[in-house]
Amino acid sequence: MRDDQQIRTDLLKEIAKCRACRFCVDVCPTYQASEGVESLSSYGRLQITKYLLNGMLAFDDPLTYCLYSCLQCRRCERMCHSKGQAIDICALIQAGRELLSARLAEGGSHAAL
Amino acid sequence: MQHSKLLVSQALRTLCGNLDRTGDPLGLKRPYWHDWADGFNLPARGENLLFTARMYPMLPYVVQATEMTAAARPLLPALGVKALARLAEVVTALAAEPLLRIKARKAQDIRRRATDALTGMAAALQRSGQHVAYLGEEEPYSGVLLYDLGMAEAVQPVIRKTGERLAASGARTIITTDPHTTFMLKEIYPQHLPGFTPEVRHYLEVLAETDLTVDEKVASRLPRKVVLHDSCVMTRDLGIIDAVRTVLARLGIEVVEPRNAKNDTACCGGPVEYAYPALSRSVAAIRSRELAEFAENVVVTCPICLINLMKHEADTGMRVWDAGEILFQAFGRNGA
Numbered sequence: 001m002r003d004d005q006q007i008r009t010d011l012l013k014e015i016a017k018c019r020a021c022r023f024c025v026d027v028c029p030t031y032q033a034s035e036g037v038e039s040l041s042s043y044g045r046l047q048i049t050k051y052l053l054n055g056m057l058a059f060d061d062p063l064t065y066c067l068y069s070c071l072q073c074r075r076c077e078r079m080c081h082s083k084g085q086a087i088d089i090c091a092l093i094q095a096g097r098e099l100l101s102a103r104l105a106e107g108g109s110h111a112a113l
Numbered sequence: 114m115q116h117s118k119l120l121v122s123q124a125l126r127t128l129c130g131n132l133d134r135t136g137d138p139l140g141l142k143r144p145y146w147h148d149w150a151d152g153f154n155l156p157a158r159g160e161n162l163l164f165t166a167r168m169y170p171m172l173p174y175v176v177q178a179t180e181m182t183a184a185a186r187p188l189l190p191a192l193g194v195k196a197l198a199r200l201a202e203v204v205t206a207l208a209a210e211p212l213l214r215i216k217a218r219k220a221q222d223i224r225r226r227a228t229d230a231l232t233g234m235a236a237a238l239q240r241s242g243q244h245v246a247y248l249g250e251e252e253p254y255s256g257v258l259l260y261d262l263g264m265a266e267a268v269q270p271v272i273r274k275t276g277e278r279l280a281a282s283g284a285r286t287i288i289t290t291d292p293h294t295t296f297m298l299k300e301i302y303p304q305h306l307p308g309f310t311p312e313v314r315h316y317l318e319v320l321a322e323t324d325l326t327v328d329e330k331v332a333s334r335l336p337r338k339v340v341l342h343d344s345c346v347m348t349r350d351l352g353i354i355d356a357v358r359t360v361l362a363r364l365g366i367e368v369v370e371p372r373n374a375k376n377d378t379a380c381c382g383g384p385v386e387y388a389y390p391a392l393s394r395s396v397a398a399i400r401s402r403e404l405a406e407f408a409e410n411v412v413v414t415c416p417i418c419l420i421n422l423m424k425h426e427a428d429t430g431m432r433v434w435d436a437g438e439i440l441f442q443a444f445g446r447n448g449a
Binding site: 029030032033034059060061062064065068069070071072073074075077078094096097098099100101102104105 | 395
């Protein structure tokens with residue numbers, strides 16, 4: 001299994017490909033259900049993952065909610081691919097969770113990306 | 114979103130603890146997953162293995178576990194987060210089984226629907242000439258929930274154990290009953306088990322290749338017109354789109370497409386029910402209203418979609434059918 005640092009670097013590279021067109025935002029079911037909270041959209045979750053990885057954000061309750069409320073339904077990816085970007089958004093969010101989940105399961109409050 | 118970190122942490126710990134202790138995601142020791150097959154006399158070994166991965170039989174327990182979790186949330190301010198989390202762990206380990214079993218008995222509606230769905234699938238497969246084996250009490254869990262929650266390491270022993278059990282069955286083809294298990298076996302298992310070679314097929318793929326039809330008398334027992342809710346995993350992950358349409362059309366049922374269909378389908382909200390029931394319910398409400406515009410009977414092909422959209426039957430006036438339930442209406446228990 002690759003080490004966490006390599007996974008972080010790869011994740012940041014992939015996230016950097018996003019051109020912030022935001023076409024994926026409107027189709028996200030949790031964005032629709034929250035009546036327009038962008039951090040509960042696919043694009044919002046990518047940004048959260050990015051800033052957690054580069055240390056600009058600290059992992060707390062609201063960010064946990066944002067990351068773990070992703071349905072992994074891949075509707076955003078369908079939109080992204082149709083716009084020629086082809087970013088596997090859900091896979092990136094899932095990879096972010098993979099960095100977190102083991103530590104969350106161990107202890108909870110001290111877990112960080 | 115308050116205490117979200119600890120609640121997700123708690124959910125992950127409970128899930129891992131349950132699987133470690135009992136091999137079951139709900140932590141139940143006594144088998145609850147094979148009663149539906151009573152009377153089928155399915156052999157334990159055969160070329161085609163029907164693999165439910167306990168997903169449908171689990172539904173009454175999932176509904177009750179979710180309700181119990183939601184009921185405990187108001188205690189958070191009184192007990193404190195850590196005390197409640199610790200309490201939940203102890204309760205889960207010691208008392209969850211009898212409590213869940215008692216409460217799940219009350220969930221008669223979903224229990225009946227889940228049993229009917231699996232019975233219908235097995236009966237339709239038999240009717241179409243497929244001879245299937247079933248592991249019964251020995252049937253393992255696939256580990257899909259661990260995978261979905263990002264527990265990459267914890268899921269590996271589950272995959273190994275389940276993969277070995279499936280391989281030992283001698284089956285060349287594994288016929289799955291839900292899209293989540295199909296995805297795990299088709300896409301994830303081969304990544305961890307290079308020797309995992311059985312062909313994996315969803316039961317609707319198998320049925321779509323047969324000439325399964327019904328006469329007019331049977332067709333009159335079935336809904337005439339249904340709107341189809343495609344599962345995200347079934348369509349976008351697995352690309353299985355036409356199979357259910359083919360099977361329903363052969364049963365004489367008119368299939369209506371909703372606004373978001375096939376690869377553009379909208380999620381039912383089910384995947385976040387374990388931790389965020391309010392959000393899950395809001396997502397399901399949006400999708401339910403959308404579906405109810407097109408027909409009063411809705412067909413789903415996924416147990417998670419079934420329990421999540423069912424919650425909105427009363428307020429939308431729709432009836433949600435699992436595709437397996439439709440097959441049960443058509444073929445009963447014995448495919449006759």
